[in-house]
Each structure stands twice: as structure tokens, then as C-alpha cells.
Amino acid sequence: MDDFAEIRPYHDNEVVPVLAKLLLDPELLNIVANLRIPTLNRYLPWLVRPVITWYLRRELKDVRTVADFQHVIKRYMDTMIEDHTSSFTVSGLEVLGSSAAYLFISNHRDIALDPAFVNYALYHHERDTVRIAIGDNLLSKPFAADLMRLNKSFIVQRSARGPRQMLAAFRQLANYIRFSLLEERSSIWIAQREGRAKDGNDATEAAVIKMIGMAQKKPDESFSDYINQLNIVPVAISYEWDPLDAAKAKELVQVERDGAYLKAEHEDLKNIGIGVLGSKGDVHVSFGAPLKGEFTDAAMVAAQLDEAIIDQYHLHASNVLAYTRLYNDESWRDLRVPDISGADIVEFDQHFAEIPQEYRVKAMEIYANPVRNQLRSRDLRAIGEVI
Secondary structure (H helix, E strand, C coil): CCCCCCCCCCCHHHHHHHHHHHCCCHHHHHHHHHHHCHHHHHHCHHHHHHHHHHHHHHHHCCCCCHHHHHHHHHHHHHHHHHHHCCEEEEECHHHCCCCCCCEEEECCCCCCHHHHHHHHHHHCCCCCCCEEEEEHHHCCCHHHHHHHHHCCEEEECCCCCCHHHHHHHHHHHHHHHHHHHHHCCCCEEEECCCCCCCCCCCCCCHHHHHHHHCCCCCCCCCHHHHHHHCCEEEEEEEECCCCCHHHHHHHHHHHHHHCCCCCCCCHHHHHHHHHHHCCCCEEEEEECCCCCCCCCCHHHHHHHHHHHHHHHCCCCHHHHHHHHHHHCCCHHHHCCCCCCCHHHHHHHHHHHHCCCHHHHHHHHHHHHHHHHHHHHHHHHHHHHHHC
16 A cells, blocks of 8 residues: 555656656646747647647657656756856765765755755766655646656645644655655655745754654654654755845845735746746755754754754855945955955846845845854854853
8 A cells, every 4th residue: 555645756657657648738738838939839829739749759758767757857957057057066975875865954945946956966976866845835737746746756735724634744744754764765855944045044944853753653763863863964055146036035025014925826836937047156055964963852953954054055255245235244254255256246236236126135135144144153153162
């Protein structure tokens, strides 16, 4: 009996029938048509549909397994990184065993790209790719869920209603994470919080750790023993430029001013497209050492994750310049920061000139907060050493 059939990624024997179904999905075909040949699709959709179907059949004709499908995705990721990033760098993988299963917990800045960049880093260092946690709120279209599950995603059922239903969904999710890591020896990626850190402050929600801990086998395992079994790896993903910085700043300003922000229908799906196709500048993925130690509760695990993710975060010129402009403070020079060139300053000024004036300061705060957090972390360590 498959206890995780509703949420797990597809198995290899399910790939061909799922793809056959997707190639008949009119909504998916229309989206691909709008991406590939938008003008022609607007005026002659009846002509475009067969062309797009033929194109997708050709792209996917040799796909028989999940690995085959991910190889197709990898080609598109290569193109996206070449076209929309200035550089892509990775650090920390040398401390991780190539055959071990890890629970990668990362900061969360972009809906789709955070796990995609983690997978890209692993793939190009000849490591197995991860199974990706994705909320069902992002899968309002059936074809989206199928595509994600073909790409090793598993479903977080955030739409569950009522305490009993929510508890059952979280317990099933926790058990699946345990099963994947300890039984199937397959790594997992999950964000440190529900929803993106739109203000640039990366913080782990203890509730995420509590959910993971629901699969602890009591009384045979202590909480600390179980956490150590999971090989939790903190991951910090940093973007020089966030294609959605103006949108995030607008939302933050409206929440502060009006007390709420009303999200448009399918806004998350639209943001995925903007994030993928927007310019990101330099991107860095930093892998930390697995968490080890005595953990009394979820808050203690979350605190250790926060410290690691904040310290690992690779600062860019955009972060340093935003901090300097906002606070006129030079203490950032004590941190690991890049050299700031005249070209960096020109690019910074041009970028923020394109953001509406009413959202500009908030957008700068988004970039400055990682610097503030590293300075705060440094100061807390200094206080601890004195004490």
C-alpha cells in the first residue's frame, strides 16, 4: 500500500502516462504557446496548438524516467542561467558526502528558483538531485502539480482545513520526509519558512522543525537523536538582484500602510515567471555542515539554522551599497564583502532609479537586511566570547 501516493513525486513507471496526459492539456499547451510564439498564438491559436504539441512531443520523445525528465529540465536551466545570471557559484559541497542523504533547509527568496538552484549546484557536482517540497497553493492548475511531481517535487497540503485534517496532513508529510531520508536514502529540500522572506530577513520558523519532528519514533528515539539522524544541512542562497524586489517592496509598503495586501488571482504563478526570466546578476549557493549536537526542542534547531544561514549568506555589492546608502555606516567592512567598483555603483543607481519612488527605500532595506543580520550575528558572538 502506497501511504504517500497523494503527495510523493512520481515514480519512473508513471512518467510516460503522465506525459501523455500533459500533451493533451489545453491550458498547458496555451501557456507554452504564449511563451514560445505569443503574437501568433494571440491571433491564430488554432494554427499554433498543433505546432506546440509537435514541439513538446519532440522535446520529450526520449523521456521514460524521472532522470530523463530532469535532464530536459537541466537544458532549460543551463539556458536560463546563461541568459539571466552574470555568474553562478557554489561553496561548501566539499564537506558533504556524495552518497549520503541530506535534509537541505534553505532560506527562501524565490518560489521556484531556490530549489532549482540547489538542484543545479548538486547536478553539476555529480550529486543526486533533491526531492522538493512545494505547497499546494502554488498548484491551482492540475498540470502544474503533474509537472512538479515529474521533477521530484512532493506536495505540502497547505489547503487542509480544520485541526484534524491539518494534523493528518502534517503527520503524513513528516513521515514522508523520514521515509525518503532514512529508508529510500533520497535527499530532501525544504524552505526554512512558509512563504518567502520578502524583507530580506532570513528566519527559520520553529513550526517547520516541529512538523519534521512529528515523525520521531517515541519512546525509542529522543528528539535530539532524531534530528541528528536527518543530516540537516543549512543552505544560504543569495541573489545579487531580485527580479521581484519592486513587487515585494510594494507589498511590504501596502501592508505597513493599509494593514493588508490583496494578492491577485494566480499572482504566485506570475511571480514564478518573472523570477525565472528576470535578471539576477551573480547568484551564490552556500552549503553548510550538517547540524550536530544536543537539541532540546525545535526552537534550538531553528536558532542554529538561522545562525548558519545568516553567516553563510554571500553578500553582493548590491547588499553593501544599499546598507551604506540607508545607514551611512562603514561597519560592513569587517564582514566578508566583495570589492565595490565604479561599475557596481552605476548599476546600483540605475537599478533603483527604475523602482517607483514610494517603494525605493523599502526595496533598499530588502538588500540591506542581510548585512544588518551578519553584523548583528557578529556582535552576538563577540558578546558571548566576553561572557
